[in-house]
Amino acid sequence: MPARVLPDLPIIIRRRKIVEMERTLVLVKPDAVTRGLTGSIIKRLEEQGLKLVALKMLQMDNNLARKHYAPHQGKPFFEGLVAYICSAPVVAAVFEAEGAIQLARKTMGATDPAKAEGGTIRGDWGLDIERNSVHGSDSAETARREIELFFGDDEITYYQRIDSRPIES
Numbered sequence: 001m002p003a004r005v006l007p008d009l010p011i012i013i014r015r016r017k018i019v020e021m022e023r024t025l026v027l028v029k030p031d032a033v034t035r036g037l038t039g040s041i042i043k044r045l046e047e048q049g050l051k052l053v054a055l056k057m058l059q060m061d062n063n064l065a066r067k068h069y070a071p072h073q074g075k076p077f078f079e080g081l082v083a084y085i086c087s088a089p090v091v092a093a094v095f096e097a098e099g100a101i102q103l104a105r106k107t108m109g110a111t112d113p114a115k116a117e118g119g120t121i122r123g124d125w126g127l128d129i130e131r132n133s134v135h136g137s138d139s140a141e142t143a144r145r146e147i148e149l150f151f152g153d154d155e156i157t158y159y160q161r162i163d164s165r166p167i168e169s
């Protein structure tokens with residue numbers, strides 16, 4: 001299967017400074033979906049200025065889960081991680097913003113909810129290190145790979161939030 005190339009990210013010109021928008025993948029994990037937290041999690045990310053550009057609910061199968069968690073293959077927790085992520089539906093989302101990856105990760109909090117600050121998604125809703133409510137891309141390279149696993153080019157939307165600074169021409 002040939003590699004897909006995602007369209008170029010939007011470039012915004014602000015006060016004569018070119019700013020390239022960054023994208024990140026966020027998964028609302030089975031523990032959060034089954035507790036009815038999906039809307040609250042998406043709202044919290046949007047309130048931080050992250051623009052939602054793609055969204056879908058799906059039941060991950062073993063093949064997709066193994067591709068998604070491929071960087072962890074061979075680690076002792078890999079099989080449990082695959083089984084867990086396939087145990088109930090997930091909600092996959094792509095968010096976009098300047099510095100989207102770090103902004104999303106800060107909003108999510110530490111991977112281990114016991115170490116996550118209150119006011120973060122994992123600090124408020126995570127149950128344990130595996131059932132920590134959300135997954136977020138950890139780098140631009142990872143984000144590109146993960147987004148391509150879950151979304152086709154035609155599933156990512158382009159628009160400007162009305163509460164964002166205008167794009168200068």
